[in-house]
Amino acid sequence: MVTSPTWAVRPKTRGVVLDLIRAARVISRVELAAATGLTAPTISEVVRELIADGLVLEAGRGASTGGKPPVLVQLNPAARYSVGVQLERNTCVIVVVDLAGQPLARTSFRGAASMPPDQALPLVAAQVNTLLAAAGVDREKVLGVGLVSYGPQARDAGVLLTPQPTEAWLGYPVAQRLAERLGLPVLLDNDATAAAVGEYWLGTVDPRGTYGCIYMATGIGGGVVVAGEVYRGSSSNSVEIGHISIDVNGDECTCGNVGCLENYAGPSAVVRQALATPGLAQQLALDPAAQDFLTEFARIAAAANAGDPDARGLIERSARYLGCAAVTMTSLFDLDMIVLAGPSFAVAGSIYQARIQDEVDRRTFARQAHPVRVVPSVSGSDAAAIGGAVLVFRSELTHASPLLVAPADTPSGAEDQPPVDTT
Numbered sequence: 001m002v003t004s005p006t007w008a009v010r011p012k013t014r015g016v017v018l019d020l021i022r023a024a025r026v027i028s029r030v031e032l033a034a035a036t037g038l039t040a041p042t043i044s045e046v047v048r049e050l051i052a053d054g055l056v057l058e059a060g061r062g063a064s065t066g067g068k069p070p071v072l073v074q075l076n077p078a079a080r081y082s083v084g085v086q087l088e089r090n091t092c093v094i095v096v097v098d099l100a101g102q103p104l105a106r107t108s109f110r111g112a113a114s115m116p117p118d119q120a121l122p123l124v125a126a127q128v129n130t131l132l133a134a135a136g137v138d139r140e141k142v143l144g145v146g147l148v149s150y151g152p153q154a155r156d157a158g159v160l161l162t163p164q165p166t167e168a169w170l171g172y173p174v175a176q177r178l179a180e181r182l183g184l185p186v187l188l189d190n191d192a193t194a195a196a197v198g199e200y201w202l203g204t205v206d207p208r209g210t211y212g213c214i215y216m217a218t219g220i221g222g223g224v225v226v227a228g229e230v231y232r233g234s235s236s237n238s239v240e241i242g243h244i245s246i247d248v249n250g251d252e253c254t255c256g257n258v259g260c261l262e263n264y265a266g267p268s269a270v271v272r273q274a275l276a277t278p279g280l281a282q283q284l285a286l287d288p289a290a291q292d293f294l295t296e297f298a299r300i301a302a303a304a305n306a307g308d309p310d311a312r313g314l315i316e317r318s319a320r321y322l323g324c325a326a327v328t329m330t331s332l333f334d335l336d337m338i339v340l341a342g343p344s345f346a347v348a349g350s351i352y353q354a355r356i357q358d359e360v361d362r363r364t365f366a367r368q369a370h371p372v373r374v375v376p377s378v379s380g381s382d383a384a385a386i387g388g389a390v391l392v393f394r395s396e397l398t399h400a401s402p403l404l405v406a407p408a409d410t411p412s413g414a415e416d417q418p419p420v421d422t423t
């Protein structure tokens with residue numbers, strides 16, 4: 001690990017300035033002083049420390065405003081790296097990203113979360129090690145691993161609080177065990193929250209804005225970011241829009257609620273509806289016994305794109321339900337923007353985007369006060385994994401959320417065997 005000497009400036013102040021430099025891409029010391037309210041000598045000291053630490057580089061001179069042209073500074077993307085791991089019921093996606101949040105290497109493999117954690121985590125660790133080697137990054141510069149997954153979670157403890165997909169995951173210390181395997185710090189967070197934060201770090205949203213993210217993979221989750229800060233609630237199990245009731249008389253959900261959105265609009269629901277539509281299962285060659293329903297869902301989404309009326313009807317129905325959730329989210333948080341992220345928007349994203357935008361335009365409470373834009377994530381299917389990596393930077397460098405679990409022992413990854421079925 002890269003360890004910094006003891007600096008004169010408080011870490012939080014350094015974090016604020018670093019985050020401003022990241023967001024601005026290039027900025028002068030004068031502009032930093034104006035944006036933070038800090039004095040010119042303090043800004044000079046912070047920037048000096050950030051340059052000494054390698055995190056920031058000088059980037060030529062800006063335009064003169066009368067005197068000497070100001071020296072500009074920018075983030076050094078190669079200064080640090082992090083790893084994002086998205087653990088889903090069907091797929092595990094791993095990315096290595098640079099400090100600017102740009103992915104340098106990516107892999108995915110199937111089946112990890114359907115195993116007990118004692119079997120799955122060695123496979124994940126082996127893939128992380130292989131990917132770091134393939135990316136050619138100096139391991140000393142890797143700050144840690146952001147492991148993101150569904151909830152509920154005891155985030156501070158790095159523990160999942162759900163028996164999904166198997167009982168063995170409930171209460172298992174995933175962050176600690178993965179940290180021990182890799183010899184790198186690991187944090188656990190929610191996948192939808194990670195996707196939302198990733199958009200912010202990549203600079204695609206207004207840093208002062210209030211935006212939401214709807215994340216759809218096998219399940220449906222949500223995240224809200226207010227002026228760069230994640231809305232966490234009491235325990236970081238917030239904005240769970242997949243588990244708001246849309247039918248008080250609906251079926252019981254695995255979460256304990258009834259009539260949850262996910263069971264009407266999520267990929268498994270759409271596949272179930274397709275199997276019940278006469279002729280559609282045969283026409284699209286859907287497998288009623290398929291374990292990996294995301295593949296079946298992608299077939300339905302592709303048929304909807306191609307104009308099949310039955311498939312289109314099912315996707316439109318799912319999008320309408322999501323539009324209803326988007327209206328609820330917007331009216332609760334007064335959002336400027338909603339980002340659609342995750343693999344289940346990959347195929348029929350434009351149908352979802354148009355329908356959700358329409359619902360928000362027509363029904364959101366504050367629609368006469370300001371518009372709400374519905375946009376696809378810049379990171380697409382990998383938004384949660386990239387966001388997981390970004391959460392590590394935020395934790396370590398901007399101190400927004402210091403939750404990395406350090407490895408207690410020496411790494412024990414040497415005996416790990418690479419898994420099969422790598423895609």
Ligand SMILES: [Zn+2]
Nearest residue numbers: 243253255260
């Ligand atoms: Zn539920």
